[in-house]
Amino acid sequence: MSVAVGVTVHSLTAYPVTTVGTPEQQEALLPGMLSGDQLGAYCLSEPLAGSDIGSMTTRAVAEGGGDGEPTAYRLRGRKAWISHAGHADYYTTFARTSDEEGRGLSCFVVPADAPGITFGTPERKMGLHCDTVREVMYDDVPVDASRRIGAEGQGMAIALAALDAGRLGIAAAATGLAQSALDLAAGYAQERQQFGRPIAANQGLAFLIADMEAAVTSARATYLHAARLKDAGRAFSKEAAVAKLTATDAAMRVTTDAVQVLGGAGYTEDFPAERYMREAKVTQIFEGTNQIQRLVISRHVLR
Ligand SMILES: Cc1cc2nc3c(=O)[nH]c(=O)nc-3n(C[C@H](O)[C@H](O)[C@H](O)COP(=O)(O)OP(=O)(O)OC[C@H]3O[C@@H](n4cnc5c(N)ncnc54)[C@H](O)[C@@H]3O)c2cc1C
Known part of the structure; x- marks a missing residue:
């Protein structure tokens, strides 16, 4: 069951790039994702935002670009219950880019080696013992704008x-x-x-x-x-x-x-x-x- 859940979680992590990624993002990211060379984690839930994901507080603050498109983002916040955390090569992360209702979230593929990303101790669960589940902490993690998948505000959809x-x-x-x-x-x-x-x-x-x-x-x-x-x-x-x-x-x-x-x-x-x-x-x-x-x-x- 842990293997089955691992496969389905990994598939979730590739879904945004597959469906709304640009051709450049698909060319850069999909071969590793789809071949299984790269393992993904899907970072949506938070300690205070489980069923109600719209209440998430993890933020992505835009940098550079003046009045135009941002060149980078800084991610700050905490995700909970993240399968593969600490083992994954990348973290498909949803974070708030504005407070606009329904259109406040954006999606990012964050590399595991990004500075400022750390992990909690594994949860001691009732079952699924081969599925490592931990918190993921983002402490001003820099993410290049080329790693934002979809438009700003498209994250919830x-x-x-x-x-x-x-x-x-x-x-x-x-x-x-x-x-x-x-x-x-x-x-x-x-x-x-x-x-x-x-x-x-x-x-x-x-x-x-x-x-x-x-x-x-x-x-x-x-x-x-x-x-x-x-x-x-x-x-x-x-x-x-x-x-x-x-x-x-x-x-x-x-x-x-x-x-x-x-x-x-x-x-x-x-x-x-x-x-x-x-x-x-x-x-x-x-x-x-x-x-x-x-x-x-x-x-x-x-x-
Ligand atoms: C082993 C494991 C692996 C996980 N892996 C991931 C992962 O990889 N990535 C990720 O993002 N998340 C992951 N999760 C988190 C999981 O998706 C959440 O636990 C789930 O969405 C519920 O959120 P919560 O635990 O905060 O419960 P809460 O939202 O606090 O809900 C508690 C209870 O209240 C009920 N409830 C809440 N709102 C309503 C409502 N409106 N009407 C009726 N009942 C309601 C719920 O059904 C539930 O019974 C994982 C969880 C576990 C246990």
Whole structure:
């Protein structure tokens, strides 16, 4: 799961350059990003700005250029919960360039060796232990204007579009996680004998497995539907939110039920069921919590 999350986070970091970067920026940055030679971190969340990213306070102050385009920026502030922090080669960072509502944020690709960038100690998390998550501090970090991706003020639109796409990755990873839990539970239920027969021979348990299969199948269907819309160049924001909500809630339910099917063994580290359950939980929280997905979906429906 850490590997899957790593791939989807890295894809997020390349999204702004891919979609709104200039041909020069794409030529300079994309080969390293897309080949995987360069690892990225996506720096959106802050200690006091999680679901409400519009309230972020990290600033990028423009320098030079007189009345024209700035030649450089100085970044000052703090990001929280940043996957790959301390390991990444570059930090796709959103920062405030004005206080204008909705158009106050801009996007920058900051090299890891920029002076003034430092990292907190890794968070001690419930799961996803291969995904290092830390704070990133910017202490007047100089960033050349050629590293601003998109126009000044376009940052919020870029961040939200990147998250729409990223939600497909999280939904796919959650579906795989749920499938693993189901496979484990189905195999165990056929082997484990109680009352002289496999526990799967009890309808009460077999029906639990049927519900797990139904949840995995719906999770897969929703993310493939949204992904096909995206591939066809059609609107997919609502469908991506539905897929993220459906697949991650399915992963939570199915992994919890897998622990139940394994009984006491499911509660031990001898089987991966307990790890699947701990890993499922975070999928309901990041890339927009599932409450935020409901906000996105209801706004689309009620628009
Ligand atoms: C392991 C991990 C990796 C992460 N990686 C990254 C990363 O690489 N880059 C990055 O930028 N961020 C990352 N995050 C941050 C993640 O995106 C945030 O944790 C998430 O957006 C929620 O923000 P928050 O934790 O501040 O919770 P809060 O926004 O404080 O929310 C707390 C609770 O209130 C609910 N809530 C908030 N607003 C509303 C509302 N309007 N209506 C109903 N309920 C609401 C939330 O759903 C949640 O249940 C990561 C987080 C984790 C745990």
